[in-house]
Amino acid sequence: MPLPRVMTGSPSSARLNVLALPSLTGLLFALQALVIMGAALASLLPDSRIGWPLILLPILLLTLRDFLQEPERLVRRYRLGPAPEAAPIEALVAELSRAAGLRPPQVLVGTMPVPLFSFGSFRRHGLAVGRASVPWLRGLILSADAEERRMARVLIAHELAHFANRDIQVAGLARSLLKMTALYTLFSLWVALVLVMLLLAMGPEITQERFWLELGQSTGIPGLNLLPLHDALKAYKPDVWLLLADPGDNQLETQMAIVYLSNVFLPFILALPILIGVFWRKLIRVREFYADAYAAAQVGGADVARLITDTIALFRAHLYLLPMPVRGWHRWRQLPATVFAWPTPVGLLSYAPRPEERAAALAEPLRLFGAPWQMALWTGLAVLLLELILRNSLTVLYITQPGAHLALLTAATVFSLWLLPRLAAGLSLRQLLPAIGSMVLVFGFLKLVPYLLDGLFLALAFLSGRLHTVGLMLDVYLRAQIGLSAPATDSLFAWSWFVEWHLLRPLAYYAWFGLPLLLAFLLVNAGLWRGVLTWYACGHRIRLWLWLWPGVQLIGAAFIFIPVADRLFFPAFYEATPLFWLLLSGSLLLMLGAGLLFALLHRRWGCRCPRCGGRVPGPFRPGKRCPHCQTLLHPWLLAPYS
Amino acid sequence: MKTNDLALFRQWLTVVLWGFFLVGQVLLFALERLSGRLFAYLVWLWLVPIVLIWLVLLIRHVRFWGQWRGLVLAWGICTLALVIATRRAEGWLREGAMLVAFYTLLAGWFAAFALILRRDVSIVYLVLFFLLGPLYFRAQMVMAGSVLGIFTGGPTGGEAVPSPLDVPMLLLACLLPLGLLGFGFHFLRLLWREGRRWPLASPQRSAVAEEGV
Numbered sequence: 001m002p003l004p005r006v007m008t009g010s011p012s013s014a015r016l017n018v019l020a021l022p023s024l025t026g027l028l029f030a031l032q033a034l035v036i037m038g039a040a041l042a043s044l045l046p047d048s049r050i051g052w053p054l055i056l057l058p059i060l061l062l063t064l065r066d067f068l069q070e071p072e073r074l075v076r077r078y079r080l081g082p083a084p085e086a087a088p089i090e091a092l093v094a095e096l097s098r099a100a101g102l103r104p105p106q107v108l109v110g111t112m113p114v115p116l117f118s119f120g121s122f123r124r125h126g127l128a129v130g131r132a133s134v135p136w137l138r139g140l141i142l143s144a145d146a147e148e149r150r151m152a153r154v155l156i157a158h159e160l161a162h163f164a165n166r167d168i169q170v171a172g173l174a175r176s177l178l179k180m181t182a183l184y185t186l187f188s189l190w191v192a193l194v195l196v197m198l199l200l201a202m203g204p205e206i207t208q209e210r211f212w213l214e215l216g217q218s219t220g221i222p223g224l225n226l227l228p229l230h231d232a233l234k235a236y237k238p239d240v241w242l243l244l245a246d247p248g249d250n251q252l253e254t255q256m257a258i259v260y261l262s263n264v265f266l267p268f269i270l271a272l273p274i275l276i277g278v279f280w281r282k283l284i285r286v287r288e289f290y291a292d293a294y295a296a297a298q299v300g301g302a303d304v305a306r307l308i309t310d311t312i313a314l315f316r317a318h319l320y321l322l323p324m325p326v327r328g329w330h331r332w333r334q335l336p337a338t339v340f341a342w343p344t345p346v347g348l349l350s351y352a353p354r355p356e357e358r359a360a361a362l363a364e365p366l367r368l369f370g371a372p373w374q375m376a377l378w379t380g381l382a383v384l385l386l387e388l389i390l391r392n393s394l395t396v397l398y399i400t401q402p403g404a405h406l407a408l409l410t411a412a413t414v415f416s417l418w419l420l421p422r423l424a425a426g427l428s429l430r431q432l433l434p435a436i437g438s439m440v441l442v443f444g445f446l447k448l449v450p451y452l453l454d455g456l457f458l459a460l461a462f463l464s465g466r467l468h469t470v471g472l473m474l475d476v477y478l479r480a481q482i483g484l485s486a487p488a489t490d491s492l493f494a495w496s497w498f499v500e501w502h503l504l505r506p507l508a509y510y511a512w513f514g515l516p517l518l519l520a521f522l523l524v525n526a527g528l529w530r531g532v533l534t535w536y537a538c539g540h541r542i543r544l545w546l547w548l549w550p551g552v553q554l555i556g557a558a559f560i561f562i563p564v565a566d567r568l569f570f571p572a573f574y575e576a577t578p579l580f581w582l583l584l585s586g587s588l589l590l591m592l593g594a595g596l597l598f599a600l601l602h603r604r605w606g607c608r609c610p611r612c613g614g615r616v617p618g619p620f621r622p623g624k625r626c627p628h629c630q631t632l633l634h635p636w637l638l639a640p641y642s
Numbered sequence: 643m644k645t646n647d648l649a650l651f652r653q654w655l656t657v658v659l660w661g662f663f664l665v666g667q668v669l670l671f672a673l674e675r676l677s678g679r680l681f682a683y684l685v686w687l688w689l690v691p692i693v694l695i696w697l698v699l700l701i702r703h704v705r706f707w708g709q710w711r712g713l714v715l716a717w718g719i720c721t722l723a724l725v726i727a728t729r730r731a732e733g734w735l736r737e738g739a740m741l742v743a744f745y746t747l748l749a750g751w752f753a754a755f756a757l758i759l760r761r762d763v764s765i766v767y768l769v770l771f772f773l774l775g776p777l778y779f780r781a782q783m784v785m786a787g788s789v790l791g792i793f794t795g796g797p798t799g800g801e802a803v804p805s806p807l808d809v810p811m812l813l814l815a816c817l818l819p820l821g822l823l824g825f826g827f828h829f830l831r832l833l834w835r836e837g838r839r840w841p842l843a844s845p846q847r848s849a850v851a852e853e854g855v
Contacts (some may be wrong), residue, residue, distance in 0.1 A: 071842050081844075104842060120842075191772045195776055198780050218794045627758070
């Protein structure tokens with residue numbers, strides 16, 4: 001089937017330069033990191049009772065180690081090495097890297113059947129080419145046909161784009177973080193379960209003073225007294241010590257321990273497949289759009305968007321014709337990668353965007369950001385996964401949950417950044433209102449899904465007439481989750497408590513405060529950014545000023561609006577401490593000062609031509625020129641390709 | 643000294659040192675007949691240089707010991723020798739088997755050390771330790787009848803002869819420290835390479851990869 005060509009009569013002849021704005025790749029990475037690191041970061045809150053650096057540090061070290069090791073692992077897996085026949089490719093890579101101000105990556109040729117791909121770490125960059133592809137690529141580079149030479153430049157520029165856009169770091173760190181968290185979680189669950197069994201079996205013996213005395217004597221070291229160790233362990237966790245000393249019904253203790261430990265690790269085990277299978281692949285797909293835009297900007301010339309589409313089609317055709325000389329053991333070693341790399345019919349699971357999507361994104365860059373409901377869905381899903389993790393046994397017991405703060409602030413940040421390209425493309429607030437509304441509604445629905453499911457659960461229990469039985473089961477579950485195993489004397493669970501705290505208050509909080517706050521935040525921020533985009537006289541510093549206003553708004557939301565609402569909706573949990581009043585008053589002053597600063601700067605730089613100083617009326621749109629001197633305004637926001 | 647001469651010198655040095663080491667084994671075997679303290683002093687005086695020499699040789703010249711197959715072979719022979727020594731053999735065969743078990747035990751430790759120096763297998767070591775350690779400890783506890791019994795040799799008192807079941811304990815005991823030290827060592831090496839922009843592949847390494855070594 002022939003690939004569709006790029007529309008020549010695109011809606012706007014001046015395309016937006018997406019490379020100059022915050023990238024969707026970065027946003028997706030931030031969401032994944034937030035889900036994994038959210039609980040660890042929440043442990044940094046002042047009243048946290050757990051030393052999470054002990055958990056945070058291994059994850060960070062393992063992630064960094066895996067990321068730094070990955071290039072050499074790929075070199076071994078694909079048997080990559082320098083090859084003299086790749087000299088023309090190296091020359092072209094050096095030329096394009098120099099032009100882009102990049103350090104040229106090492107060009108390596110692999111004996112294994114690999115396509116062209118870039119890889120590396122922070123400072124070590126490589127470009128891998130399969131040995132079978134080298135003659136084909138050489139042919140393009142040294143061709144007498146100028147169009148074919150441009151195609152070769154497109155291919156190399158696309159790969160270099162992954163270094164320039166920091167895709168290698170972002171995608172690599174995300175992959176390593178998810179991989180190591182998954183392995184660490186599964187392994188920790190195994191170790192924890194086995195250790196619990198072992199401790200329960202050893203408990204009655206090792207809690208005796210006689211054991212430590214005889215153990216000291218058995219070493220043969222004269223005068224060695226291990227009793228202080230016994231006392232220290234007993235003092236560290238007296239309740240656990242008592243439990244170990246007299247486990248009683250061992251089977252019940254074991255079951256409770258298994259439920260408790262499963263509660264600790266199960267949220268990670270549920271969340272990680274979604275993050276790895278869906279979120280990470282989305283990131284990999286999105287980075288290709290940015291790489292195409294970068295290649296278009298680098299190669300330039302007439303009709304470069306069409307050239308890119310044709311080059312991709314040609315390269316895919318070449319890959320299909322490649323021989324696959326995989327033999328022996330290496331065939332089996334490649335199996336997992338092959339299985340996971342199979343093209344899937346479902347777009348969500350594919351690694352690369354479809355050619356028509358790439359062509360459309362080049363023609364109209366705003367399309368790569370997707371529909372507003374899609375962004376709300378990704379954000380809402382990330383927030384739900386984070387909340388799932390924050391409800392595990394460890395976090396429930398030992399760290400203060402950030403509650404609604406984190407979800408609302410995350411949504412406000414992500415949605416604002418999603419709106420920025422649209423504002424830079426010249427869309428008005430009126431045009432953006434449906435997008436903002438749909439984002440808020442979809443996010444709100446997703447955020448409330450757990451509470452709605454709780455309500456459904458209650459209704460089913462009520463209708464089936466088993467309210468009491470279900471209540472008893474939930475009581476046992478709650479005891480296991482917080483590590484209690486003593487016989488139930490007082491019930492921890494009450495349906496009235498459930499209805500109030502799991503249904504009514506959260507629904508009221510989001511309906512009357514959370515979602516209106518989010519809507520107001522996005523509208524105010526969009527208005528401010530729309531104003532800032534007219535600060536033509538500010539020059540390139542405008543990129544810095546763009547960041548200031550959502551930052552101030554986030555401070556206002558985090559320290560004024562959300563704390564006040566928390567104290568109104570959940571008075572039992574939040575008190576009006578002196579710190580609260582201090583932060584409230586400080587934030588109010590900050591917002592007042594920021595408002596005054598905005599007014600002053602807008603008066604100084606707003607709607608003024610940077611060259612002649614004349615007034616430029618109306619909002620910004622790409623390609624706008626000063627009516628007096630015809631100076632192009634914000635040229636950095638224009639894609640440098642046709 | 644030219645490169646070829648240096649390589650030849652190293653090869654000869656390896657042969658001489660290995661010969662020296664093998665002679666030492668025979669001497670030790672003979673000296674075992676000597677009694678008490680003298681034998682112990684001789685063993686320790688002999689062992690310290692041997693340990694160092696062997697370590698250097700293993701790491702620098704004998705690539706086999708820096709691989710998993712070396713590790714498995716050393717610990718496998720050690721277990722087998724202990725089985726022979728404790729179950730079947732008597733007299734010289736028993737003593738010979740014990741000696742083989744002792745040196746393959748050392749070889750196993752050094753192989754583990756050489757392997758982690760050459761390749762970053764620290765995580766595998768730690769995983770093996772935590773995966774198998776609790777299970778092995780539990781099995782030992784059941785066999786000994788109590789936790790204390792593991793350290794004192796069971797309810798009937800200590801055993802005079804090491805058992806093949808001690809081999810996992812000896813292996814696991816070295817995996818934990820080696821895993822922790824190896825992790826730090828390789829992590830620092832990775833950071834150093836990253837800082838120096840170490841080439842991802844050199845022509846020499848590429849040739850080795852082509853040969854499939």
